Amino acid sequence: MKRERADTVHGGVGLFVSDDRMETNMKPVILLIISCLASVLTLSPGTGAAGAVYYVASDGSDHDPGSVRQPFRTIAYAVTRARAGDLVMVNPGQYKESVAIIRAGTQGAPIVLRGLPGAVLTSPDPTKSLSAFDIGGHAAFVTVQNFELAGGFAETVFVRP
Numbered sequence: 001m002k003r004e005r006a007d008t009v010h011g012g013v014g015l016f017v018s019d020d021r022m023e024t025n026m027k028p029v030i031l032l033i034i035s036c037l038a039s040v041l042t043l044s045p046g047t048g049a050a051g052a053v054y055y056v057a058s059d060g061s062d063h064d065p066g067s068v069r070q071p072f073r074t075i076a077y078a079v080t081r082a083r084a085g086d087l088v089m090v091n092p093g094q095y096k097e098s099v100a101i102i103r104a105g106t107q108g109a110p111i112v113l114r115g116l117p118g119a120v121l122t123s124p125d126p127t128k129s130l131s132a133f134d135i136g137g138h139a140a141f142v143t144v145q146n147f148e149l150a151g152g153f154a155e156t157v158f159v160r161p
Helices: 024-041 075-081
Strands: 053-056 087-090 093-096 099-101 111-115 119-122 131-135 142-145 148-150 155-159
Touching: 053 075, 075 087, 075 099, 075 111, 099 111
Parallel strands: 053 087, 087 111, 093 119, 099 131, 111 142, 119 148, 131 155
Antiparallel strands: none
């Protein structure tokens, strides 16, 4: 079965599968995927490995504490607050933003961004080359789960070296 370009992770690392063979530039991507899967498997249900839980809602405010009753407004702000072991729960809604991830979790305590069903991330400016999730070179052990990415992103996930 011949499959063409399944997805692309930019920043010098391409994810291409053709004729059941993987190009040599797939190794870093596969390691990133395996690392993310291992991080997910080490989490206890519903928690970010004993860290804080921050909530985001489209009607929240970044001046609020990020609690379930007073959620943050943006995913980007929640990510700036998250530390190793923390969980960011994103409620259903439209989020018009690009999220830069610069902090790292640890192997035993990843930072987890979890979109609940209906959490949709759209580009704030489709005319610019923006990524939905821009993962900085020092960000490691970060898990991104269950987001719908729609409309106008140049890259869905940009992993910086």
